[in-house]
Every structure is written in structure tokens, then in C-alpha cells.
Amino acid sequence: MTARVVLLPGDGIGAEVTEAARQVLVAAARKFDVAITLDPQLVGGHAIDEVGDPLPAETVAACESADAVLLGAVGGPKWEGPTAKVRPEAGLLGLRRGLELFANLRPVKAYPELAAVSPLKSERLAGVDLVFVRELTGGIYFGQPKFIEDTPTGRRGVDTLEYAEHEIRRIARIAFELAGKRRNKVTSVDKANVLMSSRLWRKVVDEVATEHPGVVVEHRLVDSTAMRLVTHPQDFDVIVAENMFGDILSDEAAVFPGSLGLLPSASLGAAGPGLYEPVHGSAPDIAGKGIANPIGAILSAAMLLRHSLHQEEAAAAIERAVDAVIANGARTVDLGGELGTSAVTDLVLAQLG
Ligand code: NAD
Ligand code: IPM
Ligand code: MN
Numbered sequence: 001m002t003a004r005v006v007l008l009p010g011d012g013i014g015a016e017v018t019e020a021a022r023q024v025l026v027a028a029a030r031k032f033d034v035a036i037t038l039d040p041q042l043v044g045g046h047a048i049d050e051v052g053d054p055l056p057a058e059t060v061a062a063c064e065s066a067d068a069v070l071l072g073a074v075g076g077p078k079w080e081g082p083t084a085k086v087r088p089e090a091g092l093l094g095l096r097r098g099l100e101l102f103a104n105l106r107p108v109k110a111y112p113e114l115a116a117v118s119p120l121k122s123e124r125l126a127g128v129d130l131v132f133v134r135e136l137t138g139g140i141y142f143g144q145p146k147f148i149e150d151t152p153t154g155r156r157g158v159d160t161l162e163y164a165e166h167e168i169r170r171i172a173r174i175a176f177e178l179a180g181k182r183r184n185k186v187t188s189v190d191k192a193n194v195l196m197s198s199r200l201w202r203k204v205v206d207e208v209a210t211e212h213p214g215v216v217v218e219h220r221l222v223d224s225t226a227m228r229l230v231t232h233p234q235d236f237d238v239i240v241a242e243n244m245f246g247d248i249l250s251d252e253a254a255v256f257p258g259s260l261g262l263l264p265s266a267s268l269g270a271a272g273p274g275l276y277e278p279v280h281g282s283a284p285d286i287a288g289k290g291i292a293n294p295i296g297a298i299l300s301a302a303m304l305l306r307h308s309l310h311q312e313e314a315a316a317a318i319e320r321a322v323d324a325v326i327a328n329g330a331r332t333v334d335l336g337g338e339l340g341t342s343a344v345t346d347l348v349l350a351q352l353g
Contacts, residue, residue: 001035002035002036002037003034003035003036003037003067003068003308003309004036004037004039004065004066004067005025005036005037005038005039005066005067005068005069005070005304006038006039006040006041006059006062006063006066006068006069006070006273007022007038007039007040007041007069007070008040008041008042008043008044008059008063008069008070008071008072008095009040009046009071009072010043010044010045010046010071010072010073010074010088010092010282011044011045011046011072011073011074011075011076011079011088011282011287012073012075012076012281012282012283012284012287013072013073013280013282013283013286013287013292014044014071014072014073014074014282015072016072016287016290016292016294016341017072017073017278017292017293017294017296017297017298017341018070018071018072018297020294020297020298020341020342020344020345021070021294021297021298021300021301022038022070022301023345023349024298024301024318024321024345024348024349024352025070025301025304025305026038027349027352028301028302028305028311028314028315028317028318028352029305029311029314031314031317031352031353032311032313032314032317034305034309034311034314036309039062039066041056041058041059041062041063042056042058042059043055043059043071043074043088043091043092043095044073044074044075044088044089044091044092044282045074045075045076045078045079045088045282047059047088047091048079048086048088053086053091054074054086054087054088054089054090054091054092054094055090055091055094055095055098059091059095060094060095060098063095063098063099063273063275064098064099064272064273066273067273067308067309068273068274068275068276068304068308068309069095069099069273069274069275069276070276070277070297070300070301070304071092071095071275071276071277072277072278072282072297073277073278073280073281073282073283074088074089074091074092074281074282075087075088075089075281075282076088076282076284076287077284093141093142095275096136096137096267096275097137097142099267099269099272099273099275100137100269100270100272101136101137101267101268101269101274101275102135102136102137102138102167102170102171102268102269102270103133103134103135103136103170103171103174103267103268103269104132104133104134104135104136104246104265104266104267104268105131105132105133105134105178105265105266105267105268105303106131106132106134106246106250106253106263106264106265106279107129107130107131107132107263107264108128108129108130108131108132108250108253108254108256108257108263109128109129109130109256109257110125110126110127110128110129110233110256110257111257111258111323111326111327112125112126113326113327113329114257114258114326114335117257117258117259117331117335117336118255118256118257118258119255120230120233120255120256124231124232124233124234125233125256126234127234128233128234128256129237130233130236130237130238130239130253131178131182131237131238131239132239132240132241132246132249132250132253133171133174133175133178133238133239133240133241133246134241134242134243134246134247134250135163135167135168135171135240135241135242135243135246136243136246136267137167137243138162138163138164138167138242138243139161139162139163139197139242139243139244140159140160140161140242140243140244141243141244142243143159143160143161143162144160145158145160146158146159146160161195161197162197163197163200163201163242165200165204168200168201168204168205169204169207169208170270171240172186172188172204172205172208172209172240173208173211174240174268175188175238175239175240176208176209176211176212176215176217176238177212178238179212179215179237179238180212180214180215182237182238183237184214184215184216184237185215185216185217185218185236185237185238186205186209186215186216186217186218186237186238186239186240187217187218187219187220187225187236187237187238187239187240188201188202188205188217188218188219188220188239188240188241189220189221189222189225189239189240189241189242189245189246189249190202190219190220190221190222190241190242190245191221191222191223191245192219192221193221197242198242201242202219205217205219205240222241222245222249225239225249226248226249226252229249229252229253230252230255233253233256250263250279251279254279254280258334258335259293259332259334259335260279260280260296260334261278261280261292261293261294261295261296261332261334261335262293262295262296262299263278263279263280263296263299264276264277264278264279264296264297264298264299264300264302264303265277265278265279265300265303266300266303266304266307268307273308274304274307274308276300276301276303276304276307276308277297277300278296278297278299278300279296280296286333290340290341290342291332291333291334291340291341292332292341293332293333293334293335293341293344294332294341294344294345294348295322295326295332295344295348298318298322298345298348299318299319299322301318302314302315302316302318302319302322303315305318317352318348318352320351321348321351321352322348322351324351325344325347325348325351328347330343330344330347332344
């Protein structure tokens with residue numbers, strides 16, 4: 001059986017890091033005898049430029065029938081003007097929602113060799129190893145109504161934050177199952193002191209907790225969690241959060257390894273293809289310079305092999321290769337070094353053998 005992987009390089013450094021991840025994916029597949037074909041498609045700003053739509057029907061069809069999707073990043077100043085009718089980000093959000101990828105896994109660990117790069121003290125970083133389980137298809141990102149309107153007293157912008165019980169239950173279950181395979185702790189993040197959707201969130205998480213007596217659950221408010229994450233990062237195992245809280249906290253956690261460019265993610269649904277992408281965006285400030293850190297994208301390819309293609313050995317081999325490259329001192333610019341994207345990719349390929 002040949003697995004079909006759709007490649008969505010997207011915009012800015014998206015294309016640069018996706019090319020790196022593609023090379024590593026192909027090398028790992030060859031080494032472990034995994035048959036894959038790659039199908040590049042348009043998404044984001046590039047898709048707007050070429051066909052006037054950030055998520056062309058052809059891309060959707062290709063993704064729906066694929067085994068997995070590997071995405072770089074979308075967005076950039078070119079498509080951000082106040083008169084822009086469609087935004088690149090709509091392509092990504094449409095894909096997540098269209099494929100019902102409600103569970104976004106964002107693992108974060110601190111590398112001992114990179115402790116000096118992180119602004120946190122190294123004793124706070126030792127052993128930091130956590131996973132965000134971010135709800136990805138609901139909450140304020142998608143709630144309706146959503147609009148800007150003119151009123152007699154000026155313009156008004158509206159977003160809607162709502163969660164249905166089943167949306168909370170299914171993401172909570174993912175978090176508890178994952179914690180059961182790790183250190184048996186779930187931290188559920190909410191704003192239950194203010195938001196009704198959070199009060200329901202807390203109740204449903206507690207109900208799911210009764211299905212997992214071996215897992216300890218703690219509830220934390222999002223504001224103090226933002227602080228506690230950087231004061232006590234070692235206390236966290238699995239963090240489950242609604243869409244926007246998970247978005248914000250996961251970028252904050254990039255300070256543990258020292259760069260956003262290192263973080264991978266997997267977006268999974270109940271069935272169908274998974275979507276794999278680094279946590280970072282299109283980084284317009286460094287796009288086109290060949291200096292983007294490719295590791296977040298490369299580790300996303302490892303997650304693709306693990307979760308969608310069920311190739312644990314190949315996934316673990318990529319992760320070991322990345323660990324070795326970092327341990328050997330390879331550093332891109334974001335980590336205080338001088339290596340470019342392709343130099344680091346070549347080192348990972350060499351480690352992979
Ligand atoms: P960003 O993640 O693109 O960049 C934030 C900072 O981190 C920048 O200084 C950037 O240079 C640095 N950085 C990010 N990735 C890096 C890497 N691999 N190597 C080295 N440095 C890296 O966030 P932003 O600047 O706020 O957003 C830029 C655009 O990206 C926006 O249009 C936003 O909507 C989009 N975005 C897309 C995604 C996605 O496609 N999944 C995610 C986040 C942001
Ligand atoms: C991310 C990004 C996206 C999000 C944007 C680009 C829509 O920030 O994947 O974290 O907010 O989910
Ligand atoms: Mn984000």
C-alpha cells in the first residue's frame with residue numbers, strides 16, 4: 001500500500017521548512033520501506049494569488065482523499081491589507097474545520113543542550129516535557145455570528161465564543177488518554193470565573209475525569225496559567241485548552257526549548273487524514289533568507305509518520321536524528337548560531353543515515 005501525502009508549503013518560510021521536512025520524510029520512508037507519494041497543492045496567500053481562493057476546491061479534494069497532509073505556514077503582509085476580501089488564514093482554518101481536525105497536539109520539551117538559549121533558568125527547564133491538547137475546530141475562532149458592522153455610534157466587531165458539550169468531551173478524552181500513556185496528569189485551562197463556556201468546559205472535563213481514575217486532573221484559570229507555565233514548567237504533563245487559549249499558551253511555551261521554530265504539531269480528527277504543521281507562522285521577517293529553523297517542520301513529519309502512517313520506528317528515527325543534531329551543537333540563527341535551513345536539514349539527513 002502506498003500512502004498519499006499532500007504537501008501544502010504555503011507562504012513565507014512555510015515553503016522553506018516544508019522542503020526540509022519533505023526531504024527528511026522521503027529519506028525516512030526509504031530507510032524504513034514505507035511507500036509514499038507526495039502531492040503538492042496550493043493553500044493560503046499563494047492560492048489567493050494563483051486562483052483567488054486561499055483553499056481551492058482541488059486542494060480540499062486532494063486532502064480529503066489523502067492519508068495525511070503536511071503544511072508549512074500561511075499568511076503575510078502582502079495579504080493583510082484593510083481591503084483584503086479573503087485572508088490566507090481562512091485557508092488553514094477551512095482545512096482544519098473541513099477535515100474535522102478537532103485535536104491539535106503540540107508537544108514541547110526542553111533540550112538540555114539548548115538551556116543557554118532559553119531565557120528561563122536552566123534549573124527550571126530540566127525535564128520539561130509537556131503536550132498541549134488544543135481544541136481546534138470550535139470556540140471563538142468559529143462561533144457565529146462573527147462580523148463587523150456600522151452602527152450610528154461607530155463600527156462594532158463581534159465574535160462568538162461557544163462550546164457544545166460533545167466538543168468538550170471529545171477533546172477532554174484525547175487529553176486523558178494521552179496523559180494515561182505519560183505522567184498521568186491533565187491540566188485543564190479555562191476562564192471559568194468569567195465565561196459560561198468555561199464553566200461548562202470545567203464540568204465536562206470533570207465528568208471525563210471519572211472515566212480515568214488513574215489520571216489526576218487540575219483546573220487552572222488561563223491568566224495565572226500563563227504565569228505558572230514559565231515559573232513552574234516542570235509541573236505540567238498534558239494541558240487541555242480551548243482553541244484560543246491553546247494557541248496563545250503554546251507560543252509562550254516555545255521559550256522552553258528556546259525557539260518557536262522547534263515546535264511541531266499534529267491535528268487529528270476521529271477519522272480521516274491528519275494535518276501536520278509546525279506551530280510557527282510564515283515569519284515574514286526572515287522569509288526568503290534561507291535561515292528558518294526547519295526542525296518544527298521536520299518533527300511534524302515525524303508526527304505524520306507516527307499518527308497517520310503508523311510508522312513508529314521511522315518517526316522515532318527522525319526524532320533521534322534531530323536530538324543528535326542538536327546535541328552535536330548545530331544551531332540556526334534563532335538559536336544563536338549561523339547555520340541555514342538546508343545545512344541543518346543536511347545534518348538531520350546524515351544522522352538518519
Ligand atoms: P510567526 O510564527 O510567523 O513568527 C514569530 C517570530 O518567530 C518571528 O520573529 C519569526 O522570525 C520567528 N520564527 C517563526 N518561525 C521560525 C523558524 N522556523 N525559524 C526561525 N524563526 C522563526 O508569527 P507572526 O510573525 O506573528 O505571524 C506571521 C504570519 O504567519 C501571520 O500572517 C500569521 O497569521 C501567520 N501564522 C500562520 C500560522 C500557520 O500557518 N500555522 C501560524 C502562526 C502564524
Ligand atoms: C496557529 C496559528 C493559526 C491559529 C492562525 C494562522 C490562524 O496561529 O496555527 O497557531 O491561530 O490557529
Ligand atoms: Mn498560533
